[in-house]
Amino acid sequence: MREPFWIYQRRFVDRKVPLPIAKVYIYFLLVGLDYLHSECRVVHSDLKLGNILVSFENEKVLTNFIKRQQQMQYKVDRESGRTIYRCHNDFGPLDVQGIKNMIPKIADFGVATIFDRPDTQDGMVGEQLGVYPIQPDFYRAPEVILGCGWDFKADIWNFGVLLWNILGNKELFQQVYDADGKYDAKGHLAEMIALLGPPPKALLEKSKAMSKYNWPQPVRNATGKLCNNAQEFFGGPFFNADEFCYNGSIPSRSLDDTAPFLEEKDREGFLSFVREMLNWLPEKRKTARELMDHRFLKLE
Numbered sequence: 001m002r003e004p005f006w007i008y009q010r011r012f013v014d015r016k017v018p019l020p021i022a023k024v025y026i027y028f029l030l031v032g033l034d035y036l037h038s039e040c041r042v043v044h045s046d047l048k049l050g051n052i053l054v055s056f057e058n059e060k061v062l063t064n065f066i067k068r069q070q071q072m073q074y075k076v077d078r079e080s081g082r083t084i085y086r087c088h089n090d091f092g093p094l095d096v097q098g099i100k101n102m103i104p105k106i107a108d109f110g111v112a113t114i115f116d117r118p119d120t121q122d123g124m125v126g127e128q129l130g131v132y133p134i135q136p137d138f139y140r141a142p143e144v145i146l147g148c149g150w151d152f153k154a155d156i157w158n159f160g161v162l163l164w165n166i167l168g169n170k171e172l173f174q175q176v177y178d179a180d181g182k183y184d185a186k187g188h189l190a191e192m193i194a195l196l197g198p199p200p201k202a203l204l205e206k207s208k209a210m211s212k213y214n215w216p217q218p219v220r221n222a223t224g225k226l227c228n229n230a231q232e233f234f235g236g237p238f239f240n241a242d243e244f245c246y247n248g249s250i251p252s253r254s255l256d257d258t259a260p261f262l263e264e265k266d267r268e269g270f271l272s273f274v275r276e277m278l279n280w281l282p283e284k285r286k287t288a289r290e291l292m293d294h295r296f297l298k299l300e
């Protein structure tokens, strides 16, 4: 693969891939996600721009690179006699002619979970639900923070939030860290409430019921505290009955105003598309296969 998506983005004006191309990429990524979920029964759980790699535009880039590399700086390790070249993550300017060959692919399955066993696994409850904390901070799904148990739909939330990075080169959520740079679950939830309205009762009830159970193994959180369940891990509880305990942290933002990077004619379709992914309830989110048919991805 040539490079991660965040390097690829830099090659475009304002670091943004033009919308028609971005739509094709989103479609390809959904094909990949559907394959992972339906065929492989894998929850990726770490979707971010660094884990989306773009393929080479043509083979010459690599052969030319090797030729250049042979004339490049190197040193010889005294003990082993081995030649050591400078490390690179950038293969230079794009051959624009070949851009249609550049396909984004989902990479890095280091923290992926396979849900293919009929029996209950360690750390999984009921049929097939993960319970340990997952996902990069910005893209963490509400059921993960609230300790409700998660499945494939956590990837759908993650992918929905990532669309702001893919299309607008910006983060949707802006208060996921506190002043000390630590993950701040209450600030993150407050922002979800601002964008989506309060969470449904069913989710809060599940969260409360699950908070009574401990994980098979305790896990240390970012503060270094050894925690027995999600509520401890993320510093909950966050709700008292159905009332959010930190409603002073709810910013005055609305989802409709989060996509200024799109022209008005595209914005409505985009918001309809992301609302199929950013639902509090995992079971209400569309599958990757269903999302592939959304009108936002249709090219005029």
Ligand SMILES: *[C@@H]1O[C@H](CO)[C@@H](O)[C@H](O)[C@H]1NC(C)=O
Residues within 6 Å of the ligand: 182, 183, 184, 185, 221, 222, 223, 224, 225, 227, 231, 232, 233, 234, 235, 236
């Ligand atoms: C870690 O757990 C402690 C105890 O539950 C909690 O107070 C703290 O907020 C947690 N830290 C993070 C970064 O979530």
Ligand SMILES: *[C@@H]1O[C@H](CO)[C@@H](O)[C@H](O)[C@H]1NC(C)=O
Residues within 6 Å of the ligand: 243, 247, 248
């Ligand atoms: C915040 O919570 C308090 C107490 O429950 C309530 O009186 C107040 O109206 C709430 N504010 C908002 C903005 O929801």
